[in-house]
Structure formats: C-alpha cells, structure tokens
Amino acid sequence: MDYSWLDAPAAAVPDTARSLLGWELTAGGVRIRLTEVEAYAGTGEDPASHAHRGPTPRTRVMFGPAGHAYTYFVFGMHWCLNVVCGREGEAAAVLLRAGEVIDGLDIARKRRGDVADRDLARGPARLVVALGIGPEANGTSMIDGTGPLLLTPPSRPVDPAEIAQGPRVGVAAAHDVPWRYWIAGDPTVSPYRRHVPRRRTGASARVGVPTT
DNA sequence: GCCTGGATTCCG
DNA sequence: GGAATCCAGGCT
Numbered sequence: 001m002d003y004s005w006l007d008a009p010a011a012a013v014p015d016t017a018r019s020l021l022g023w024e025l026t027a028g029g030v031r032i033r034l035t036e037v038e039a040y041a042g043t044g045e046d047p048a049s050h051a052h053r054g055p056t057p058r059t060r061v062m063f064g065p066a067g068h069a070y071t072y073f074v075f076g077m078h079w080c081l082n083v084v085c086g087r088e089g090e091a092a093a094v095l096l097r098a099g100e101v102i103d104g105l106d107i108a109r110k111r112r113g114d115v116a117d118r119d120l121a122r123g124p125a126r127l128v129v130a131l132g133i134g135p136e137a138n139g140t141s142m143i144d145g146t147g148p149l150l151l152t153p154p155s156r157p158v159d160p161a162e163i164a165q166g167p168r169v170g171v172a173a174a175h176d177v178p179w180r181y182w183i184a185g186d187p188t189v190s191p192y193r194r195h196v197p198r199r200r201t202g203a204s205a206r207v208g209v210p211t212t
Numbered sequence: 213g214c215c216t217g218g219a220t221t222c223c224g
Numbered sequence: 225g226g227a228a229t230c231c232a233g234g235c236t
Contacts, residue, residue, distance in 0.1 A: 038219070040219075048219070049219090050219080050232090053233085053234095056232075056233070057232085058231090058232060058233085059232095072219080072232095073230070073231075073232095074218060074219070074220065074230090074231095075217095075218060075220050075221080075228080075229070075230080076218095076228070076229030076230035076231075077220080077221080077228065077229055077230075078220050078221070080219060080220080082219085095219055097219085123220070123221070124219070124220075125220050125221065126220090126221080168219070169219070169220095170218085170219055170220075171219060172217095172218085193220095
C-alpha cells in the first residue's frame with residue numbers, strides 16, 4: 001500500500017486531510033470509516049496547531065515521520081488522535097474527528113455504552129474510546145502494522161462532490177481557516193460548535209465584568 | 213514555580 | 225450553559 005501522499009509537504013496538509021475521508025482505521029477489533037477530519041499545519045503559520053511554536057515534549061512525535069499517531073490529553077479527561085503528516089520536522093497533522101463504525105459494532109458498543117450507533121465515534125474523543133486506544137498509541141505507526149492502529153484505503157469510494165469543508169471546531173485562533181472536511185450529509189459527522197471562551201471564574205471575574 | 217485555559221463530552 | 229478534571233506551556 002502506498003502511503004507516500006501522507007508526507008506531502010505541510011503546505012498541502014489540507015489536501016491530505018481531505019484525502020483521508022473514507023479511509024478506514026482499525027484497532028482492537030473495531031473498524032471505522034473516517035467521515036470528518038481537520039488539518040493542522042505545523043510550526044509557524046498555524047496558531048491553532050499544538051506544534052506552532054516548535055517542538056515540546058508533548059508534541060515531539062508531530063515532528064517525526066508521517067503516518068504515526070499523535071495522541072493528546074485534553075480537558076483533564078479526553079484523548080484525541082491525529083495522523084502525523086508532512087515531511088519530518090514539519091509537524092503537520094490531521095485530527096480524526098469522527099467516523100462510522102463499520103466493523104466490530106458490538107465491541108464498540110461495549111466501549112461506548114448505550115448510545116445510538118451513529119454516535120459511537122461521532123466526535124474525536126468518542127472515536128478514540130470506540131477504538132479502545134489511549135496514550136500508549138502515541139508515536140506508533142498507523143501504516144506498518146507495528147502499532148495498535150492500522151490505516152487502510154477506503155472499501156467504499158468517497159465522491160469528491162460530497163465532501164464539504166468549513167472552520168475547525170472549538171478552535172479559538174484562526175477560526176476563519178476552513179480546514180475541517182467532512183462527508184456531507186453523513187449522520188456520523190459531529191455537530192459543529194464554534195469556539196466559546198469559557199467564562200472566567202473567581203473574584204476578578206465577578207467584579208464589573210459583563211457576562212455577555 | 214504559579215496560573216490559565218484547552219483540537220471535549222455529558223447532563224441539567 | 226456549565227461542570228468535570230489534568231497538565232502543557234507561557235509567564236513571573
């Protein structure tokens with residue numbers, strides 16, 4: 001299988017993200033068809049990228065080879081999964097936001113509890129739970145079978161005409177950059193929520209600060 | 213060292 | 225709309 005398109009230059013990461021729609025991701029007996037992804041450029045241009053200020057202990061795998069998994073912990077409770085893209089040192093990545101469970105439904109249901117099938121992997125943290133992966137997947141290859149994840153080509157082609165794009169979800173910076181791609185009309189695509197700054201807490205927030 | 217706020221989800 | 229719940233990264 002040819003995965004060389006994953007290491008197209010970081011400038012092309014939006015195209016890489018779009019190309020990932022319909023690809024399938026298998027882990028722990030569950031297979032997911034990707035229906036929603038977001039592109040993040042690496043160092044420099046993209047203030048929304050974890051890597052935009054350069055490598056740190058957390059983001060070091062983003063600077064490694066394409067096709068590896070970058071997982072990160074957010075909000076004190078959730079894990080999210082990215083595919084590292086671009087050339088080594090560029091740190092581009094594609095956040096896997098949602099997918100349709102097409103195999104191992106019973107396993108995914110066990111992991112996700114009593115939710116509708118379309119919600120099993122509808123959202124980046126939910127997708128990670130459905131796949132049964134976590135921090136141990138960070139830095140592993142998603143393309144050579146040595147890690148818990150395996151990325152494989154679409155078994156069902158995606159019609160380019162049904163691909164939609166728009167602003168990234170929950171991103172404060174660069175909200176006008178339309179680097180989120182999804183399969184239009186697919187019920188497993190997560191509902192769009194614009195970034196809402198959390199209200200400040202504590203005394204200073206209560207003194208003369210309008211609550212909007 | 214301290215402090216802020218987040219590529220979210222679930223519940224009220 | 226807000227809480228839950230941790231820590232990376234920026235700043236003092």
